[in-house]
Amino acid sequence: MTQHRKRHKNLGLAELVAIALGGMVGGGIFTILGVSVSMIGNLTPVAIIIGGLIASLAAYSYVKLGLYYRDEGATYSFFKRTYPQSHFSASIIGWFIIFGYISTLSLYAYTFSSYAISSTDFANNIWIRKSIAIGVISVFTFINIWSVNGMGKIEDAMVYTKLVLLTIISFALIQHGTTDFKTFMENMAVDIENSSILSILIVSSITFVAYEGFQLVINAVNEMTNPQKNIPRAIYLAISLAVIIYVVISIGALFAIPKNDIIKYKEYALAAGAGEALGTLGTNLVILGAILATSSAISGTVFGSSRQMAVIAKDGYFPNWLSIRKSNIPQNAIIGMAIMSAILILIGGLELILEFGSITFLLVSLLMAIANYKIRDKTESSKALTLLAIIGLGIGGSLILYYELTSKWEQMMAIILLYLVLSLGSWIYAKKNKLKDTDDIK
Structure with a gap:
């Protein structure tokens, strides 16, 4: 095993769950709701649960x-160390996961x-929107460079709030919505008759992007207390909480908002529905919730992915300056992530980039399962569970590719x-790395 330098252990279970939830409960649930309802209607909560199982x-x-x-x-290091002879496989995994x-x-x-x-x-000024987007990335770039502990506490506050x-909001929508539980179940029965198992599984695969983020916990292994217990606890607890919150949000939306409006307004549907059911206060609460959701997702993603980028750069698969750390914080990688994200925002086409991200994370997760199967005796993994994964x-990856090819x-x-x-x-x-190794041998 690689020996790491002793570092300050600032992140406990609460902070680690917050990092994972920060990465998961971001823009994903607001985006997938309209797609799911358009395909399977009231079966959306079922697809969300299956997505959580995936x-x-x-x-x-x-x-x-x-x-x-x-x-x-x-992700990168696991694959590189499981298949140490292949420079290209390590490099391509690193590039895919970071750009995801x-x-x-x-x-x-x-x-x-x-x-x-x-x-x-x-609201409709595209350049003001892009300027604010770049500005919020800059804010969380500064926070992550400033302090690991400070980032953890801020992440706690944002995520749990x-x-x-x-x-x-979701329970208020259920309470004040125009649909009662009996009608909801009757509509679900109709959707069961009209929907195929294939469509439900496709939506479940699409929802996987809403769970992307649990991997960020592992990026904090050198800043966490008691990794042996806190890694599995934080990841499984975060996924469970995400499933619950997604199901409650989807049921709240279906109780209070007409299906056509959910499909039409997509990520804004929850705000529109809250406005109808709860008035201006409801709309403002949804906006505040969405701002907190995206803020914590930005912070958690910057924190975890920058550490992974620094490791990849140190191994020679990204420019070396991205590996430089100050007080154990990979400040150059953090800045590099921020700059490249700002460029993407300026270029536009974020829907395309999102689809790329969802496919990438599903593919990479499959490769991680294959790597784990290869060394299952060393990781003490169940053969049956690993094969099931x-x-x-x-299947999930194949279904989302089928959906993309047939619809987009x-x-x-x-x-x-x-x-x-x-x-x-x-x-x-x-x-370059292969040539460098050859020169070192000579």
Whole structure:
């Protein structure tokens, strides 16, 4: 095992759960709600629960590999150390996972700005929206550079406040909605007759992006107390809480908001529904909840992914300056993440980037399950559970690709092009590393 330098252990279970939930309960639930309702209606809560089970299967291998390797490089390091002879596989995993995080970071910031100015005269001004998005990334870049402990406490406050707010809003919508429980169940019965198992599973696979973020816990392995207990506790607890909050939000929306409005307004549907049921106060609470949700997602993603980027850069698969740390904080990687996210925001096309992120994280989770199966004796993993994870994630990945090809084939072609560009960059750095190793041997 690699020996790490002694570092301050500032993050306990509460902070780790907050980091994971911060990465999960961001823009994802607001985005997937409209897609899910348009495809399977009142069966949306069922698909969300199945999506949580898929996420739990993915988490199993992450937990086992995280406890075995104890490496803040997480996804990248697990694959590199399981397959140490392949420079290209290590490099391409690193590039894919980091740009997946950059895409979600951009989306969270853009969603933040959309809600922040949604009730002002500037709501439709695209450049003000982009400026605010870049500004909020800058704020959390500073916070993450300033203090690990400070970031943890701020993350605690934002995450747990947003969970309380979203829960209150959801129950208020259920209470004041025009649909009662009997009607809801009758509508669900109709949706069961009209929906296929395939469509439910496709939606479950799409919802996987709303659970992306639990991996960020492992990136904090060098700043956490008692990793042996806190890694599995934090990850499984965070996924369970995310499932509960997503189900409550979806039921609240379906009780209070007409399906056509959910489909039409998508991420703004919850705010519109709260306005109808609870008035201006309800709308303002939803906006506040969305701002807190996206803020904590930005903070948690910057924290975890920057540490992974620094590890990859130190190994030579990104520019070396990204590996430099000050007081154990990877400040250059944090700044690098912020700059690249800002560029994506300026370029636009965030829906395309989001789809790239969802496919990437599902694919990478499958590769983690395969890596865990290879060394299952060392990680003390169940063969049956690991195989189940591989099968489940493989089916999920196939279903989301099928959905993309049949409904958004132009977007799928653009995603393939993006993969080719990233593959080229990773190949160049893998070749440099291979040549360097050859020179060292000589």
